[in-house]
Amino acid sequence: MPEVILECSCGDLAKLIMSWSNDNPGRRFFGCNKFGSRFRKPCRFFSWFDPSLTPRSRMVLLGLLKKLRTLEDTRKRERRTWFWCL
Ligand SMILES: [Zn+2]
Numbered sequence: 001m002p003e004v005i006l007e008c009s010c011g012d013l014a015k016l017i018m019s020w021s022n023d024n025p026g027r028r029f030f031g032c033n034k035f036g037s038r039f040r041k042p043c044r045f046f047s048w049f050d051p052s053l054t055p056r057s058r059m060v061l062l063g064l065l066k067k068l069r070t071l072e073d074t075r076k077r078e079r080r081t082w083f084w085c086l
């Protein structure tokens with residue numbers, strides 16, 4: 001993904017970030033570098049870059065992510081089994 005950066009109204013930079021929440025899987029948004037409580041003067045700038053997902057797209061994406069995680073878990077377990085066999 002090419003890096004896209006905006007200058008936020010607070011003077012810091014807002015980067016394009018990918019959301020992996022269950023409500024918005026794969027949807028990109030701009031978030032200020034100073035977003036979050038770890039900053040003394042946090043900035044609340046947040047703006048969606050991609051349009052909202054249709055319920056069907058969200059369902060398909062979440063289904064694919066679940067399958068991917070299951071496959072990754074299976075692969076990790078198999079690797080561990082091989083390690084103990086060698
Ligand atoms: Zn900001």
